[in-house]
Amino acid sequence: MLRGTIRSVTTPLGGAGVVGAIGATVIGVAVGWDEFAVGGTMLAVLVMSSAGFLVGRGDLVVTLALAESSTSVGRSVAAAVDVSRARRGAPARTVVEVPVGADLVELRVKPSGADAHRGTVEIPARRRGVVRVGPARTLRADPIGLFRRELVWTDVHELRVHPETVALPGMGTGLVRDLEGEASRDLTADDLSFHALRDYRAGDDRRHIHWKSTARTGSLTVRQFEETRRSRVAVVFSRATEDFADDEEFELVVSAVASIASCALREGRDVTVLTSPDGSPSHRGPRRRPRVVPTSGRVRMLDVLSEVGTGDDLIPLEQLAALVGSVAREVTTVFVVTGTIAGMRELRSWSSELPAGTQTIAVRCGPEERPGLHRTNALTVLTIGYLDDLRRSFARAVAE
Incomplete structure (x- = not known):
């Protein structure tokens, strides 16, 4: 303080x-x-x-504290302003100013003795972003308005407003067999997760013969396995202004990215969120790589997504495709979340940059667009007009 x-x-x-x-x-x-x-x-x-x-009356103590350091769109947060007097004396009415973003909130308090007077400031979370709250300051001025004195009591606090998200159904299993993968319902003759025993069939691998059961039953018996799979998911979105019709379209894209990545994290999957790196499209240095959004935890990821914005000098989706293809060689599923500017031709061209066998799902976001689902070869295109459309269509989009 x-x-x-x-x-x-x-x-x-x-x-x-x-x-x-x-x-x-x-x-x-x-x-x-x-x-x-x-x-x-x-x-x-x-x-x-x-x-x-x-002159005088410098015996106040003012503190400012946020109830939470982060929130989501549409959910307000309270900030508590405590004002107390350091010395006993006649109570004096005091004006405390608290900047909240571009607004200024005034609190008129009258602390008495050592007991703090608490005022509450409601901070609305109307849009995604970072709201700067404070510093809290007390004012003193003469009646004519020739002088004023500000006493600054607190630091600036930052409230991160996370993008709106919806809970999505599970993604299903991936495509890569892995010791740490999840057992699917598909049965196979050779894998890591034991399922049951069955009679031997011509062509079965003799290494999987269960000799104890064979000796007991008098007929060859082999082990049967559940196929284990593991998903490595990448979620990609552009931040170039030219890829979006307006700001509302970009906000829907960020909300969709946050919802998809949150679903993958909730299921314990390996997820990478990639976006346009900083710098102009003409910059083609040897170490040019997409910007990686941290996914070590959901809150940390949403904190970073609350700050991202568009820019005229950022590389568009067309150039981002080649960069992602160079770092996403082990992923099994790639979600390309974009606005309505990109057409089917551009999306097909982008998907061709990815390694063969990668499941590519493009999510086209346009406010009030009619929802739809289209499949062409290895590309699935899901169109949404509202965030709830993603929840309703997600399960069909990820099904192979």
């Missing part, structure tokens, strides 16, 4: 008063104009009297 950092401010009116008092007094004395000298003296007395209102 900042212990009452003082910002003394002379208002424009106060500056004019000081200059007028000095100027009138000097001119009156220099040329012998008593009227100017008296007027300058009276103005100087007025200025000095106004400055006296800034």
Whole structure:
């Protein structure tokens, strides 16, 4: 907490008063104009009297605390402002200002003794982003408005407003056999997860013959396995302004990205979120790689997604495709979340950049667009107009 950092401010009116008092007094004395000298003296007395209102009453203690450091769109957060007096004395009404984003909230409090007066500021979360709250400051000013003094008591707090998300159904299993994979319902003759025993059939691998059961039953018996699979998921979206019709389209894209990645994290899958790297499209350095959004935890991922925005100098989806293809060689499923600017031709071209066998699902986001699902070869295109459309169509989109 900042212990009452003082910002003394002379208002424009106060500056004019000081200059007028000095100027009138000097001119009156220099040329012998008593009227100017008296007027300058009276103005100087007025200025000095106004400055006296800034003296004293420095015995307050102000603290600011947010109930939460993050929230989601549409869910407000309360900030508590506690004002107390460090010394006993007659209570004085105090004005506390708390900047909230571009707005300014004023609280009129009257602390008494050592008991703190608590005021509450409701911080609305209307849009995704970062809202700066504070610093809390107390004000003192003269009645005329010549001077004002600000005492800054707290640091700036940041409230991250996460994108809106919806709970999605499971993604199903992936395509890669793995010791750490999940057992599917598909049965196979050779895998890692034992299922049952069955009679030997021509062509079965003799290494999987269960000799104890064979000796007991008198007929060859082999082991049967459940196919284990593991998904490695990549979620890709562009931040280039040219890829989106408007800001609302981009907001729907970020919400879809957050929902898909949250679903993958909830199921314990390996998930990577990739987006346009910083820098202009003309920059083609040897270490050019997509920007990776941290996915070590859902809250950490949503914190970063709350800050992302579009830019005119960022690489578009067309160029992002080649970069993703170079780092996503082990993924089994890639979600390309984009606006409505990209057409089927561009999406098919992008999917061809990925390794063969990769399941590619393009999610086209356009506010109020008619939902739809189309499949062409290895590409599935899901169109959504609202975030709820993603929840209703997601299971069909990921089904192979």
